[in-house]
Amino acid sequence: MAGNFEGCGASSDADAKFIPQEMEGRKPPYHTMVRGIFYGKACKKPYVVPIPLRDGVRGLVTLDDLDVNYWVKQHEVESCSCRRRHLRRSFDTVPHAPGVLDGRYTVYFERPMDTTPLNAIVRVLGRLNGGCKKAIKGSVLVVKEGPSGFINMTAKDVLRSNFLLVSLEAYCITKFFTKDVSLG
Numbered sequence: 016m017a018g019n020f021e022g023c024g025a026s027s028d029a030d031a032k033f034i035p036q037e038m039e040g041r042k043p044p045y046h047t048m049v050r051g052i053f054y055g056k057a058c059k060k061p062y063v064v065p066i067p068l069r070d071g072v073r074g075l076v077t078l079d080d081l082d083v084n085y086w087v088k089q090h091e092v093e094s095c096s097c098r099r100r101h102l103r104r105s106f107d108t109v110p111h112a113p114g115v116l117d118g119r120y121t122v123y124f125e126r127p128m129d130t131t132p133l134n135a136i137v138r139v140l141g142r143l144n145g146g147c148k149k150a151i152k153g154s155v156l157v158v159k160e161g162p163s164g165f166i167n168m169t170a171k172d173v174l175r176s177n178f179l180l181v182s183l184e185a186y187c188i189t190k191f192f193t194k195d196v197s198l199g
Contacts, residue, residue: 024088031062050167051158119160125153
């Protein structure tokens, strides 16, 4: 039954609550999951969500082993995924604010399309930060790594993740995943 949802990408508060239940009931079950923070394009708040490993992977080896397509639609199901690396960026520091992050944060972006809506959460965060000229399109997923591998994110990591996304947006580092908007 979970096969119907794999690769769909999530976007709303309902998806953020339903998809983890669907993952738990998946047959065959996922062997390992890590926790990341999901910013759905139509969500009202960020969610700490489980991210499974791709089928056949028994240990966390690389960022490519995470099955992020549940949360951010990066490619169609059954298509070649060798080019999806350009849809993520990793950061050891927040641009123009060193020392804020407590690990290496990787941001996964949804594959941008002309019809992809702006991310509502990040847009609101940008307004609170004094207004941004850009807005990230689509859903976003953030994961954290430490010296010995992936670290499960918790609600305590949301503030750092928020700060990173607003900084990326404000300094136009996400230019391939953004759209000029008027916040007036």
